[in-house]
Amino acid sequence: MPAIRLSSPTLNCPNALELAAFYAEITGGRIAYSDHVWATMDGPGGRIDFQSDPAHVPPTWPEPTVPIQFHLDFYVDDLDAAASQVLAAGATKYSHQPNSDHCLVFADPAGHPFCLSTWDMLNR
Structure with a gap:
Protein backbone atom coordinates (compact mmCIF):
# COMPACT_ATOMS: atom_id res chain seq x y z
CA MET A 1 0.00 0.00 0.00
CA PRO A 2 1.42 3.44 -0.88
CA ALA A 3 2.28 5.82 1.96
CA ILE A 4 -0.01 8.82 2.22
CA ARG A 5 1.13 11.56 4.58
CA LEU A 6 -0.30 14.98 5.25
CA SER A 7 2.14 17.66 4.13
CA SER A 8 0.19 20.75 5.22
CA PRO A 9 -3.13 22.54 5.23
CA THR A 10 -3.44 25.17 2.48
CA LEU A 11 -5.46 28.35 2.89
CA ASN A 12 -6.77 30.33 -0.07
CA CYS A 13 -6.50 34.07 0.51
CA PRO A 14 -6.15 37.36 -1.38
CA ASN A 15 -2.35 37.53 -0.90
CA ALA A 16 -0.41 34.36 -0.05
CA LEU A 17 2.79 36.06 1.07
CA GLU A 18 1.03 38.54 3.36
CA LEU A 19 -0.96 35.82 5.11
CA ALA A 20 2.08 33.55 5.41
CA ALA A 21 3.95 36.45 7.03
CA PHE A 22 1.10 36.90 9.56
CA TYR A 23 1.26 33.24 10.62
CA ALA A 24 5.08 33.29 10.68
CA GLU A 25 4.94 36.30 13.00
CA ILE A 26 2.46 34.81 15.47
CA THR A 27 4.08 31.36 15.61
CA GLY A 28 7.75 32.32 15.42
CA GLY A 29 7.96 30.57 12.05
CA ARG A 30 9.57 31.62 8.79
CA ILE A 31 8.61 31.99 5.15
CA ALA A 32 10.17 28.92 3.54
CA TYR A 33 8.96 29.62 -0.01
CA SER A 34 7.00 32.20 -1.94
CA ASP A 35 6.18 33.14 -5.52
CA HIS A 36 3.40 35.22 -7.09
CA VAL A 37 0.62 32.74 -6.12
CA TRP A 38 2.01 30.53 -3.35
CA ALA A 39 3.74 30.86 0.00
CA THR A 40 4.83 28.33 2.60
CA MET A 41 5.23 29.11 6.28
CA ASP A 42 7.33 26.68 8.28
CA GLY A 43 6.72 27.00 12.01
CA PRO A 44 7.57 25.21 15.22
CA GLY A 45 4.31 23.21 15.06
CA GLY A 46 4.36 22.44 11.35
CA ARG A 47 3.86 23.92 7.93
CA ILE A 48 0.98 25.92 6.45
CA ASP A 49 0.71 26.74 2.74
CA PHE A 50 -1.14 29.70 1.24
CA GLN A 51 -2.50 30.15 -2.27
CA SER A 52 -3.44 33.55 -3.66
CA ASP A 53 -7.03 33.61 -4.87
CA PRO A 54 -8.39 36.98 -6.03
CA ALA A 55 -11.94 35.62 -5.67
CA HIS A 56 -11.44 34.60 -2.03
Missing part, protein backbone atom coordinates in the same frame (compact mmCIF):
# COMPACT_ATOMS: atom_id res chain seq x y z
CA VAL A 57 -14.48 35.32 0.16
CA PRO A 58 -13.80 34.94 3.88
CA PRO A 59 -16.15 32.74 5.91
CA THR A 60 -18.47 34.26 8.49
CA TRP A 61 -18.78 33.25 12.12
CA PRO A 62 -20.78 32.46 14.18
CA GLU A 63 -23.61 32.82 11.62
CA PRO A 64 -22.36 30.84 8.60
CA THR A 65 -23.68 32.91 5.69
CA VAL A 66 -20.37 31.97 4.06
CA PRO A 67 -19.57 28.52 5.48
CA ILE A 68 -16.36 27.79 7.33
CA GLN A 69 -14.58 24.89 5.63
CA PHE A 70 -12.15 24.42 8.53
CA HIS A 71 -10.19 26.49 11.03
CA LEU A 72 -6.77 26.31 12.66
CA ASP A 73 -6.27 25.72 16.39
CA PHE A 74 -3.13 26.85 18.21
CA TYR A 75 -2.19 25.61 21.67
CA VAL A 76 -0.93 28.38 23.96
CA ASP A 77 0.40 28.49 27.53
CA ASP A 78 -0.89 31.98 28.29
CA LEU A 79 -4.21 32.85 26.63
CA ASP A 80 -4.12 36.58 27.42
CA ALA A 81 -0.53 37.07 26.25
CA ALA A 82 -1.14 35.11 23.04
CA ALA A 83 -4.32 37.11 22.37
CA SER A 84 -2.39 40.36 22.69
CA GLN A 85 0.28 39.01 20.32
CA VAL A 86 -2.12 37.99 17.54
CA LEU A 87 -4.10 41.24 17.83
CA ALA A 88 -0.87 43.24 17.48
CA ALA A 89 -0.02 41.18 14.38
CA GLY A 90 -3.34 42.06 12.70
CA ALA A 91 -5.90 39.49 13.86
CA THR A 92 -9.45 40.45 14.79
CA LYS A 93 -11.16 38.99 17.86
CA TYR A 94 -14.73 37.86 17.28
CA SER A 95 -17.30 39.25 19.71
CA HIS A 96 -18.91 35.81 20.13
CA GLN A 97 -16.65 33.72 22.39
CA PRO A 98 -18.43 30.52 23.46
CA ASN A 99 -15.53 29.03 25.50
CA SER A 100 -13.54 32.06 26.61
CA ASP A 101 -12.27 30.35 29.77
CA HIS A 102 -9.94 28.18 27.64
CA CYS A 103 -10.35 29.19 23.98
CA LEU A 104 -10.54 32.47 22.06
CA VAL A 105 -11.69 32.78 18.45
CA PHE A 106 -10.05 35.24 16.03
CA ALA A 107 -10.01 36.01 12.32
CA ASP A 108 -6.69 36.29 10.51
CA PRO A 109 -6.13 39.25 8.15
CA ALA A 110 -7.82 37.33 5.29
CA GLY A 111 -10.85 36.48 7.46
CA HIS A 112 -10.13 32.81 8.28
CA PRO A 113 -11.19 31.87 11.81
CA PHE A 114 -8.55 30.44 14.12
CA CYS A 115 -8.49 29.60 17.81
CA LEU A 116 -6.01 30.05 20.60
CA SER A 117 -6.58 27.40 23.22
CA THR A 118 -5.12 26.24 26.50
CA TRP A 119 -6.54 22.77 25.83
CA ASP A 120 -4.01 20.33 24.44
CA MET A 121 -6.25 17.50 23.24
CA LEU A 122 -3.36 15.03 22.79
CA ASN A 123 -2.15 15.46 26.36
CA ARG A 124 -5.42 15.48 28.29
